[in-house]
Structure formats: structure tokens, C-alpha cells
Amino acid sequence: MLGDVLKVIKKSDAVLEIVDSREPDLTRSKKIENIVKKEGKGLLIVINKGDLVPREVLEKWKRYIEKEDRIKTVYISATSHLGTKILRNAIKEVLKGNEGTICLVGYPKTGKSSIINALKGRHSASTSAHPMAYGYTKTIQKFKVDSKIYAWDTPGIIPPDGSPLERAIRGQAVEKIEDPVKVALLLIDRIEKFDKNALKSAYKLDYSDGLDLLQKIAIKRGWFYKKDKEPLIEEAARQLIRDYHEGKIIYFTLPPSESNDENKSSNI
Ligand SMILES: Nc1nc2c(ncn2[C@@H]2O[C@H](COP(=O)(O)OP(=O)(O)OP(=O)(O)O)[C@@H](O)[C@H]2O)c(=O)[nH]1
Ligand SMILES: [Mg+2]
Known part of the structure; x- marks a missing residue:
């Protein structure tokens, strides 16, 4: 349900949209991007699975999205832990500072959980749970990405649509x-x-x-x-x-x- 994605977006200061490096165009959701813009949140496109694609192709996609759509874009490989430092810096840029809360949204299997794991990395030891009441019984937690940056650990899954x-x-x-x-x-x-x-x-x-x-x-x-x-x-x-x-x-x-x-x- 898109409603779940919307809920997590509303709670965040900035949104990371995760797409697949092999098919960045098909794995982007313009619908979600428009919602993020309408909500006035920062938006960062993260091209993941970068290890599967030549670097110059990743650069072309980054340049294309940044020029055509004016959306800040980075590429990374979550499983090879490549580009995580650039990603951290880009998060600070879309947050316009060193603090705030982000969420990760994207179609299933684009690597949202893998990115969360890669971001946790060395910070995992200091990960502190910040449970928040959510409905009656459920709690969702934030994890620490940086000293004052948190990410929701319940990422928004965009339901696959199209042909x-x-x-x-x-x-x-x-x-x-x-x-x-x-x-x-x-x-x-x-x-x-x-x-x-x-x-x-x-x-x-x-x-x-x-x-x-x-x-x-x-x-x-x-x-x-x-x-x-x-x-x-x-x-x-x-x-x-x-x-x-x-x-x-x-x-x-x-x-x-x-x-x-x-x-x-x-x-x-
Ligand atoms: N080659 C490669 N595979 C990746 C990368 N990141 C994730 N994967 C693989 O992609 C698959 C999905 O990764 P997940 O992190 O579970 O993706 P997700 O978006 O959390 O998936 P859902 O929670 O099901 O929506 C797994 O088989 C990962 O190993 C990457 O950077 N490179
Ligand atoms: Mg996942």
C-alpha cells in the first residue's frame, strides 16, 4: 500500500529513493518523487547495486538525473560497501545539516535493507533504539547513521506497478x-x-x-x-x-x- 510509504515519508525530514543500477529509469517512481516534493522533504536518489554496472554508466545516470530532474543522485554498492561515505555526505546535504531523520523508499529488492546494513556499519555499536508509539502495539525503531542522523528501520516498499x-x-x-x-x-x-x-x-x-x-x-x-x-x-x-x-x-x-x-x- 502506498499509504505506508506516505506515512514514513511524512515522519522524515528527507527521503532516499533506492533504484537498481541496471534499470534506474524503470525502478524510479515518479509518483513517490512527486509526493516527496509536495511534502517539501529533501530527496536523494541512490542508485544501488553499482557493482553490476561500469562506473562511467553510473556517472551518466547520475548526470542525467541531476540535469533533467534536478534531484541529487549518488551511486553505491551496498553489498560491496562502496560509496557509503559519499552517501553519508549526500544525506547531510539533503538534510541541509548534520541532524535529522531519513527514510528509505523504493521498489522491492532494490537493496533498501542492504543499504541500511551498510550505513549501520561502524556505527552499529552505538545504535540506540528510539522506539516510537505506532498504533497500539507496534513500535518502529530508528537507527543511527551519524551522530545526529537517524533512519527509520521500516523502509517504505513501493508496490510494483506497470506491465x-x-x-x-x-x-x-x-x-x-x-x-x-x-x-x-x-x-x-x-x-x-x-x-x-x-x-x-x-x-x-x-x-x-x-x-x-x-x-x-x-x-x-x-x-x-x-x-x-x-x-x-x-x-x-x-x-x-x-x-x-x-x-x-x-x-x-x-x-x-x-x-x-x-x-x-x-x-x-
Ligand atoms: N550485486 C549487488 N546485490 C545487491 C546489492 N544490494 C542488495 N543486493 C541484493 O539484492 C537483493 C535484495 O536486497 P535487499 O537489501 O533485501 O533489498 P530490499 O530493497 O530491502 O528488499 P525488500 O525488503 O524485499 O523490498 C539481495 O539478494 C541482495 O543481496 C548491491 O549493492 N549489489
Ligand atoms: Mg528489505
Whole structure:
């Protein structure tokens, strides 16, 4: 529910919108950005999973968002602990000072919890709980990011919206996907458009088309229908989407202002 996101935004001085470095455009929520602006809160876009994408591509996205939308943007890798110092400084910039409370919002699986963990880092020892009454029984806690900066530890999850492919890219839980094979095939098509070899390297498999890839993944994992011993492609499809969410499939997209030719000729 968007209502939960709104609640946490209202309670914060600044909002961090977490997006996926492979698909910054599709994992941004203009709706949330407009709410943040309307509420008059500071906004910082954090491009996460930066380890999956070449640095110059991250720079291009940062420049593009800052120029086009005038929203301060940083890129980091939460799991590799890269860019956390830059992130801390950027938080102070959007807070316009050294104190305040932030919240992290974003589509599922963009890495909100991982960023919280990376930010806790060396401060974790001094993390003090500041329980706040929330409804009747629930308490939500803040953790310390800096000496006077706190973050809500209940991040706002933006419900995945859009087409079936967009919802998958936006972290929709695989259990909720009605036709995983159809969605996985769309996702495979999109990834191949940007990098023909991304799936070959991720799965260490040669394949002729999307369906063939799903069959080979099922065979490799030993997933077969009991009845006729055919490969269980539904399970392979769910696995591929899960692997995508977990950052195991590597490719990049470029901001709209960059030409496609450049995208195609790059072999990184
Ligand atoms: N490669 C890479 N993977 C990451 C990074 N940050 C998070 N992940 C992976 O992305 C997946 C989701 O990370 P979480 O931190 O749970 O994301 P979240 O936004 O809190 O997810 P929800 O709470 O389900 O919405 C996990 O498999 C993480 O290991 C990163 O910087 N690089
Ligand atoms: Mg989380």
C-alpha cells in the first residue's frame, strides 16, 4: 500500500529513493518523487547495486538525473560497501545539516535493507533504539547513521506497478507472478537487447532461445515433472526472476539521452 510509504515519508525530514543500477529509469517512481516534493522533504536518489554496472554508466545516470530532474543522485554498492561515505555526505546535504531523520523508499529488492546494513556499519555499536508509539502495539525503531542522523528501520516498499515485465523488474515477488514463464521470456528478451551474453555468462549455458534457456536451467538443476520427466520450466522461470532480483544477472541500460549505438558497441 502506498499509504505506508506516505506515512514514513511524512515522519522524515528527507527521503532516499533506492533504484537498481541496471534499470534506474524503470525502478524510479515518479509518483513517490512527486509526493516527496509536495511534502517539501529533501530527496536523494541512490542508485544501488553499482557493482553490476561500469562506473562511467553510473556517472551518466547520475548526470542525467541531476540535469533533467534536478534531484541529487549518488551511486553505491551496498553489498560491496562502496560509496557509503559519499552517501553519508549526500544525506547531510539533503538534510541541509548534520541532524535529522531519513527514510528509505523504493521498489522491492532494490537493496533498501542492504543499504541500511551498510550505513549501520561502524556505527552499529552505538545504535540506540528510539522506539516510537505506532498504533497500539507496534513500535518502529530508528537507527543511527551519524551522530545526529537517524533512519527509520521500516523502509517504505513501493508496490510494483506497470506491465508484467515492469512489475518483475520492479521486484514483484515471484510467488505472485501468475505466468512466470511468459514473464521470464519477456525479461530474457529485454536483457538480451542490452547484452547478448549476459545470460550465457550468468548461467554458464549455451542456448538457442528463451525457452531453450529455461529448459536447460531446469535440466541443470534436475527439475522435472514427475509424470513425463519433461523439464520444469515454470520453476526455472521463477529462479531466473529471483536471480535477477538478487543481482546475479549483469547488464546495463543507458539514460534516454545516450544513443543506442553506444550501448551496442560497448562490450563491458
Ligand atoms: N550485486 C549487488 N546485490 C545487491 C546489492 N544490494 C542488495 N543486493 C541484493 O539484492 C537483493 C535484495 O536486497 P535487499 O537489501 O533485501 O533489498 P530490499 O530493497 O530491502 O528488499 P525488500 O525488503 O524485499 O523490498 C539481495 O539478494 C541482495 O543481496 C548491491 O549493492 N549489489
Ligand atoms: Mg528489505
